[in-house]
Amino acid sequence: MTTPESATRQTVQAYHQARFRGDIATAAQQLADRFAFRSPFIESDSPTGHLAGIEQLVQIIDRIEMISDLYSGTDAVLIYNLHTSTPVGVQRTAEHFRLHEGRITTINLIFDASPWQTIMAGAGLQTL
């Protein structure tokens, strides 16, 4: 039997796995037509706008250490450590998903952007 929780898990895991193997098409299939993404660096309401840089991101990720994943009928949260090959090192990350009718309507990515600010400032990049 498919419970609301297991349906949420299936959609979020499909997105999560596809996104981190750089499969933008499969990731985008899990998103609703009306979709919004927010992180310290990006605000986007296009289904693929926030995935535009995913290939570069994948290249600097050594591994994804999943700490906790929790699901309800409408929401999910992934807590993971992103082990990067950059001076940032380990990025402790929380990702909150809200779903409607089996597809993801919002993603809220939360992490401490300070270490990235330092690197980008050193490289003369503007981020804010």
Add this chain to the structure above:
Amino acid sequence: MTTPESATRQTVQAYHQARFRGDIATAAQQLADRFAFRSPFIESDSPTGHLAGIEQLVQIIDRIEMISDLYSGTDAVLIYNLHTSTPVGVQRTAEHFRLHEGRITTINLIFDASPWQTIMAGAGLQTL
């Protein structure tokens, strides 16, 4: 009937409510003897070390907007917006709890510390 999920919820909510009304004693009662806390600014393995500054924090919080709370037998995550009366404004926050035998063993607080860094740098405070 008390499920593992509802027991987790009860402990985490008791901590959450007590902490934000500045009731350190009740908050600390929810923590295990072996406990570790981690945030962008604090690493502590004392049950009350991370609560030392809670009274000042409470004073700058206008309201706590809960976005999502999820529970399992061993883990919980709270996603909330902390509306502050500081130039930081709204702090988007994720808080991950792990529990053992009904008490909290770790808290992992995740938020973007960049806005605070800017304020503290302006005030000549050292944070890292």
